[in-house]
Amino acid sequence: MTLTKRIIPCLDVKNGRVVKGLNFESIKDAGDPVELAKRYSHEGADELIFLDISASDEQRKTIKNLVREVASVIDIPFTVGGGIQSMDDARDILLNGADKVGINTGAIKNPQVITELMKLFGRQCVVVAIDAKRNYELSDDVTIFSEKGKKFWFEVFIYGGKQGTGIDAIKWAKQAEELGAGEILLTSIDRDGTQDGYDIQLTQSVVNSVSIPVIASGGCGKPDDIVAVFKESGVDAALAASIFHYQTHGVKGVKMYLKEKEIPVRL
Template identity: 70%
Template sequence: MTLTKRIIPCLDVANGRVVKGLHFESIKDAGDPVLLAEKYSREGADELVFLDITASQEQRETIRSLVSKVAQVIDIPFTVGGGVKTLQHARDILLCGADKVAINTGAVKNPEIITELMNLFGKQCVVVAIDAKRNYDSAKGKNVFSDGSKKFWFEVFIYGGKKETGMDAIEWAKKVQRLGAGEILLTSIDKDGTKDGYDIILTKAIVETVSTPVIASGGCGEPLHMLDVFKKTDVDAALAASIFHYETHSVDRVKEYLKENNVDVRL
């Protein structure tokens, strides 16, 4: 089994610009999506994720044109998400040049859309994004974890991390796999934007629960964090945004570093 670990830069897009926030909030500008996409593709990114974080009805046309512009400058797989709620919307995105569609809130509200998407486009097109956050409150019937003395469970959040659902992320992951998800994009809300590493407990738990590929997201501040998540879990891919956007690290340098540390990557 010689599949490489994938390194995936993520473009969070609002009003046509790449932005970066902390814990899903306090957003700042990070550049032009088309230029960044082209640069990452050239530097050897294994895939690209593009999330429309405004995801409003009015923005949809802008997003469509942006997706096709990005698709024209890259030659690697490309996932688009943000506000996808209907089959028609998913189809629009795929026809604009995306290879996969990521659904989050849309899937929680209407889980059948996962199966419908799979039937129409094939499993490989369907990425279910799960935003999870540690919940330290009552945990009846939940999968409980501990970090030192504190016990918690992982709760699924929707609407860009703004609304809790009461759903256990582990159970939700099992369900989306059963419904036909081809991949899970797993983001830790606790870690997102902190730059202090991926949520290893969350990532490990989900990877050990499902057999679909999992992308770890949220918290990557340096190449060491990628190494860490690959060494401590069997995750398939690591996603990062800010470490690449601000030229702190280039994709190729990060991959060379991983290779030096015996992680199998494509160089």
């Protein structure tokens, strides 16, 4: 037997509630985070990821209590991200019961925080989250892709997908690994919320560029999308939200389907 592929439900949390958006916008309510965490854990999720998308620091303070509550009810690993800028933010999350912290904008603004976190908490605690979007205005020094005759590159976006950085996502993934990241959470902004399937090109390119585990995110609408991203990109884990929140497919059902398709999963 080999290491299994991981299925990771993601809970976007805003002001203490789970919400779901399309292309990072138009939010709707999807339930209570602690209840959903418990349900997914019982259904056989391999890990959970919480992303705090609260708009202000004031609202964000609720996340610490939420982390404790979640840690008390589940017995699988979980990652918390969103709004983590400093060592203190990360420490708050880890000491309250999270196993890993996801850092996104904070890592772009201050890449050294990746190294500091790795030294203190160990590499396995540090998940660098990368939100990437296709950019058709080519520039020097970027990794060029093409699809249907059109050329583009993947640009890193920060502040919840609102602001471009001019940074090449493939290069940033490599740099994050060198700085001390233990895992990459890779989200396609183009696909997020569309249910059109994962961005295989993006995922495959990052998987081939780093030697740490990669989680594919953005675009999952059906179990076959997960089959495709595992088979075509070699990614280690797949994150999904909508297909689990609205009970279109249970975690267990998805995993049984993956097993039928000869993808190693924990059942």
